[in-house]
Amino acid sequence: MAHVSGHNTVTDSGVTRWDSAGRRARTEGENDYMDTYGTAGGGMNNPSFFTSTLPKPGAANNQSSIDALIAAITQGYGGSGSGSSGTNSAASTAASRLGMAELAYKKQQDAAQAALDLQTKNEGLAKDASILGNTQDFYNAGQAGTGGYSKEFDRLIGMIDAQGTKSEEQIGGAYKNAMGAITGGYNTAKGLGDSGYRALNAYLAANPNDPYAGMQATVGSAPDALTQYLNAYGVSDQPVQGQIQADLLQAQQGAGNFNNLANLLSSIAQMGASSRGAESAMGQNLFNTELGSERAGYEGKAATQRQTAMNSLQQQLYQDRMQQESARSAMANQLVMQILAANGDVGGEVTQQPVTQQPVIPPGMAPNRGKGNDIKPPPAAAYKSPEQIAMEAGRLTEDQARALEARRGY
Amino acid sequence: MAFFNPADYEARRRGATQSFGATGAMNAYAQFLSQQRGTRDRRNMMDQYNKAQPQIAAGYGRRGLQGPNVKSGIFSAGLQDFAKQRAQGLQEFDQGQMESNRMYDLTEAQRQEAFKNQLADMESEKSQTIADAARQLYANRVGAI
Numbered sequence: 001m002a003h004v005s006g007h008n009t010v011t012d013s014g015v016t017r018w019d020s021a022g023r024r025a026r027t028e029g030e031n032d033y034m035d036t037y038g039t040a041g042g043g044m045n046n047p048s049f050f051t052s053t054l055p056k057p058g059a060a061n062n063q064s065s066i067d068a069l070i071a072a073i074t075q076g077y078g079g080s081g082s083g084s085s086g087t088n089s090a091a092s093t094a095a096s097r098l099g100m101a102e103l104a105y106k107k108q109q110d111a112a113q114a115a116l117d118l119q120t121k122n123e124g125l126a127k128d129a130s131i132l133g134n135t136q137d138f139y140n141a142g143q144a145g146t147g148g149y150s151k152e153f154d155r156l157i158g159m160i161d162a163q164g165t166k167s168e169e170q171i172g173g174a175y176k177n178a179m180g181a182i183t184g185g186y187n188t189a190k191g192l193g194d195s196g197y198r199a200l201n202a203y204l205a206a207n208p209n210d211p212y213a214g215m216q217a218t219v220g221s222a223p224d225a226l227t228q229y230l231n232a233y234g235v236s237d238q239p240v241q242g243q244i245q246a247d248l249l250q251a252q253q254g255a256g257n258f259n260n261l262a263n264l265l266s267s268i269a270q271m272g273a274s275s276r277g278a279e280s281a282m283g284q285n286l287f288n289t290e291l292g293s294e295r296a297g298y299e300g301k302a303a304t305q306r307q308t309a310m311n312s313l314q315q316q317l318y319q320d321r322m323q324q325e326s327a328r329s330a331m332a333n334q335l336v337m338q339i340l341a342a343n344g345d346v347g348g349e350v351t352q353q354p355v356t357q358q359p360v361i362p363p364g365m366a367p368n369r370g371k372g373n374d375i376k377p378p379p380a381a382a383y384k385s386p387e388q389i390a391m392e393a394g395r396l397t398e399d400q401a402r403a404l405e406a407r408r409g410y
Numbered sequence: 411m412a413f414f415n416p417a418d419y420e421a422r423r424r425g426a427t428q429s430f431g432a433t434g435a436m437n438a439y440a441q442f443l444s445q446q447r448g449t450r451d452r453r454n455m456m457d458q459y460n461k462a463q464p465q466i467a468a469g470y471g472r473r474g475l476q477g478p479n480v481k482s483g484i485f486s487a488g489l490q491d492f493a494k495q496r497a498q499g500l501q502e503f504d505q506g507q508m509e510s511n512r513m514y515d516l517t518e519a520q521r522q523e524a525f526k527n528q529l530a531d532m533e534s535e536k537s538q539t540i541a542d543a544a545r546q547l548y549a550n551r552v553g554a555i
Contacts, residue, residue: 178552181551181552182552184551185547185548185551185552186548188544188547188548188551189544189545189547189548189551190544192540192541192543192544192547193540193541193544193545195540196414196536196537196538196539196540196541196544197537197540197541199533199536199537200533200534200536200537203529203530203533204530204533207526207529207530209522209523209526209527209530210523211518211519211520211522211523211526212519212523215515215516215519217508217512218508219508220504220505220508221504222501223496223497223500223501223504224496224497224500225493225497226463226492226493226496226497229463229489229493230489230490230493233467233476233485233486233489234481234486235485235486235489235490236486236490237490237493239490239494240490240493240494240497243494243497243498244497244501247497247498247501247502247505248501251501251505251508254505254509255508258509258512258516261516262516262519265519265520265523269523272527273530276530276534279534280534280537283534283537283538283541284537284541287541287544287545290545291544291545291548294545294548294549295548298552
């Protein structure tokens with residue numbers, strides 16, 4: 001016997017075994033033991049048979065181990081009985097039944113564990129498939145512009161556009177208010193200034209400054225020439241009259257000079273009044289010109305500020321849109337990478353809602369429904385018992401497989 | 411900030427008007443006094459001439475140059491000279507009185523001209539101040555733009 005302690009890969013009999021610590025071991029010594037007690041010593045009647053030959057729950061349920069186990073059982077049933085007495089035969093039968101029951105229990109446990117593993121695997125696959133499908137849907141809808149990853153970006157860009165529209169309206173409103181203030185202020189200022197000059201013109205018209213206009217120098221009456229007195233003495237008054245006339249003429253010349261002076265002063269005063277009228281007209285004209293110039297300046301300033309604000313706003317909106325579009329592109333690239341990493345398909349032109357890969361969901365599993373993605377549950381995965389597997393492999397007949405399943409309660 | 415202040419303008423206008431009235435009253439009163447004085451002086455002058463007339467004829471009579479059936483050229487010339495002096499004296503006095511009155515009138519006209527110029531200057535200044543105030547108010551109104 002070539003038993004090597006600690007060596008658990010010897011497959012002389014093809015029976016998978018575990019040691020006391022649960023480790024799997026197949027040794028030649030144990031196979032010898034099986035040969036000894038499985039035929040002459042009662043085989044499975046020996047309690048150590050179960051501890052040494054039956055698979056532990058949770059162990060790998062490969063086909064070879066199942067086949068070996070069935071072979072061992074079959075061998076126990078069909079033992080030659082050589083060397084066994086009647087008492088030993090009854091005990092062997094009871095032990096065999098107990099062993100079979102325990103074997104059935106172990107097999108059921110193995111099947112349950114295998115089903116659980118398969119279910120877990122299928123769940124993982126379904127989850128992955130669901131994630132991939134949802135990711136593709138998310139990507140394709142975004143590419144088609146019908147939602148997906150683009151939906152949030154469209155909403156943000158819509159908010160940016162709405163904010164831009166509102167800001168443009170506010171800028172336009174501010175410009176309109178500014179123009180209204182400029183026009184209103186201009187009209188008010190023009191009215192005030194015009195009223196001032198209108199009052200000046202009215203005053204100048206009502207108060208002509210020409211005090212010399214009515215000034216006229218007169219000579220006055222001629223003095224008495226004492227004509228009667230002179231005539232009373234027989235003296236002529238002719239020389240006296242001549243002198244009086246000469247003096248009157250001189251007085252008239254003096255009055256004429258004064259009148260000339262008055263006329264000169266009057267003309268100067270009239271020129272002054274005319275100058276004042278021209279001054280008023282020029283002042284009013286200058287006022288209106290300056291006011292109009294200031295109005296044009298304010299209007300230009302308001303227009304420039306509006307243009308500056310609009311430019312700044314457009315630039316800001318462009319930057320915001322670019323930022324969102326850049327983020328959208330980055331997300332699309334990221335989705336493409338994820339889909340490709342999951343063996344998905346992102347090629348082709350998307351013209352309609354793409355058909356996604358349906359995940360495989362094991363029976364009893366609720367389908368993992370993504371947002372807006374209705375995934376139909378796949379057909380139930382066919383569970384195959386170890387007996388069915390052995391039958392399909394040709395190692396068991398159909399009757400044998402049914403008998404074994406019936407014993408396991410299937 | 412040269413805002414228009416109507417109260418300041420009206421105060422200045424009242425001051426100018428009061429000054430114009432005061433100086434006008436002084437000029438008018440001086441003219442009145444001058445006329446009064448002239449009238450009195452002219453009356454005194456007339457009284458003197460009237461008193462001198464008989465004395466002149468009597469003087470030539472005492473010298474035998476004038477009297478009944480006496481007619482001399484010296485007396486005629488002397489009497490004519492007296493009449494000339496009287497006429498010249500009265501005319502010169504009246505002319506001087508008229509010239510004095512003209513001076514008062516001219517002074518009054520110049521005073522009125524100065525007063526009206528002052529008021530017109532103030533009105534012009536006021537309108538200019540109003541225009542400046544309007545522009546500054548306009549600038550303040552749209553200054554926030």
